[in-house]
Amino acid sequence: MKSNKKFYMVREDMLPNSIVKTAMVKEMLAGGEADSINEAxxxxxxxxxxxxxYKDGVFPFFNAENMNIINISLLLRNVSGVLSSVLNCIANLQGNVLTINQNLPLHGVAYVTLxxxxxxxxxxVDDILDKLQDIDGVINVELIGKS
Structure with a gap:
């Protein structure tokens, strides 16, 4: 179910002091600068x-903690278009690739993590892995992490 709430990106100097301080408290807690909310x-x-x-409505610009993220390891044949096919498959599933790391090909294969x-x-997730595994040129697909 998708939320109907709108989000705005606002420069810090435009925000009321209470909102800025709420964000600072959350940063202090996350960074270990304060041991408790009371201390912060x-x-x-x-x-x-x-x-x-305000705590439930104030977030840093990018907060991976609030996202459902998976990390996948792939072994791909070193053939033109294989990685492109993987990315197109993910896009067709409405997935959003956040990071890609591809090693140099060795012995005709390349390791990719995304x-x-x-x-x-x-x-x-199992269906995503199956769809990726079915792509011509994909040798192996593994889920290596989820947050």
Missing amino acids: VDRLQMARSTYYK SMSMEDILVP
Whole structure:
């Protein structure tokens, strides 16, 4: 089910102080600069109730924690168009490739790892792996991580 909430990208100096401080508290907690919410809000001289009011609506520009991401390892034949076919398959499934790392081909094969967002994909991960495995030139596909 897709959320109907809108998101806006706003420059920090345009935001009210309470929103900026809420983001700072979250960064302090994530980075280990504060051990608790109480410690972080005290250091920023912020009311705890203000933090709780905004915490669920304030996010950093890119937050992988809020995304459903899978990491896949592929072994591909060193033939023109194989990687392109893999990427087209993912695009056709509404997947969004976040990172690609391809090693130089050795003995006619290349190792590729990629991370992709599963936010808009409606098929199970196993089906994605099967579809990728069926591509001509794909020797092996493995799920190596999920977050």
